[in-house]
Amino acid sequence: MGVPPRAETKRSRALRATPLLLILITAHFTFGTSLRFLEPLISSSGTSLRLSSDLTVPFTTTYFHIPVLDDFISMFTAFFTPAIGRFDVLGQLQALAFLGDLVPLLLIWLIEGSRTGNQGTVAGRL
DSSP: OOOOOOOOOHHHHHHHHHHHHHHHHHHHHHHHHHHHHHGGGBOTTSSEEEEETTEEEESOOOSSSOHHHHHHHHHHHHHHHHHHTTSOHHHHHHHHHHHHHHHHHHHHHHHHHHSGGGTTSHHHHO
């Protein structure tokens, strides 16, 4: 009833994956540089991020009163708050590097999920 799926060649798959390779290379260089600039801003006790003399973002905050979940979420909150609030330029670079690392994984998932061989599998459903 429908159009039969055309066969995929290795060349066509490699051409579609080329942008992912470029994103991966860019993320690799961005992540290391921004992390080296961010490291001196972490307090000596490792519990907060000092952005200036009057602005400190704590790593430990209570959200759900479940210690494991609170610790996990507080790290993300302390990490992304300066970038979202535009308090820290280096934090924005770090968030950009994080997204650069995440985008190739999501694109691979999207491409693999759309392949006819993955219909009905977990990759195809998500």
